[in-house]
Amino acid sequence: MSIRTSSATKLLDAAEELFFTRGIHATPVDAVIERAGVSAATMYRGYASKESLLAATLARRHAEWLVAWDAAIARQDSWEGRVLAVFDALDTFREHPVRAQWCAFLGSAAEYADAPAEVRAAVDTDTDSLRRRLTAFITDDALNATSRDRELADELLLVVSGDLAMRLRDPGHTTASARRIATALLREHAAADSDA
Numbered sequence: 001m002s003i004r005t006s007s008a009t010k011l012l013d014a015a016e017e018l019f020f021t022r023g024i025h026a027t028p029v030d031a032v033i034e035r036a037g038v039s040a041a042t043m044y045r046g047y048a049s050k051e052s053l054l055a056a057t058l059a060r061r062h063a064e065w066l067v068a069w070d071a072a073i074a075r076q077d078s079w080e081g082r083v084l085a086v087f088d089a090l091d092t093f094r095e096h097p098v099r100a101q102w103c104a105f106l107g108s109a110a111e112y113a114d115a116p117a118e119v120r121a122a123v124d125t126d127t128d129s130l131r132r133r134l135t136a137f138i139t140d141d142a143l144n145a146t147s148r149d150r151e152l153a154d155e156l157l158l159v160v161s162g163d164l165a166m167r168l169r170d171p172g173h174t175t176a177s178a179r180r181i182a183t184a185l186l187r188e189h190a191a192a193d194s195d196a
Contacts, residue, residue: 002045003047007036007042011032011046011047014032014033014036015036015053015056017035018031018032019054019108020107024112025111029043032050052118054108054119054122055121057104058108058126059122059125061104062129065089065093065126066129068092071089072085072086072088072092073137075088083138083156083182084179084182086134086156086160087160087175087179087182090160090163090164091174102164102165102168105122105123106161106165108122109123127157130157130160131154131157134156135149135150135153138152138153138189148189152189156185159178159181159182159185
């Protein structure tokens with residue numbers, strides 16, 4: 001069975017707001033249904049379970065994140081700027097009230113000791129996308145990236161993840177520190193390439 005686009009949007013909006021501000025486990029499906037203003041039958045026509053709804057919410061969040069990141073990249077004209085654009089996108093993404101708290105993917109991973117397959121797949125998609133895209137911006141040929149390129153991408157992924165986690169400790173946290181660390185890593189990488 002299918003669900004109307006308007007009903008799906010209401011459910012995803014409600015799930016995003018409640019799951020990522022109150023917590024996934026602390027939010028019963030009934031609360032999402034009530035906030036969305038739809039019936040339980042409508043919800044279960046579109047999503048077999050709370051975890052299916054969460055996975056769909058994460059998939060939508062991921063697509064919106066990629067749009068914000070691509071827009072930040074498009075404003076850059078240098079190699080370093082394109083790599084660091086991830087921080088511009090984080091700043092832009094943070095302007096949305098629900099997204100301001102922190103990363104929905106880190107939050108989802110933290111709430112499940114053994115995540116259901118659909119939730120794990122959504123978190124893995126986000127992680128793999130971050131790693132793959134960072135690698136692609138580091139080198140012109142991501143398929144033939146060197147081990148040093150992949151190592152730098154992993155280091156940058158760690159900096160991005162740490163920056164997102166800092167939002168829990170300090171709601172006023174900005175990307176400035178993470179950007180400085182990432183810049184230093186990029187310049188070290190570029191210097192090593194020029195010495196080779």
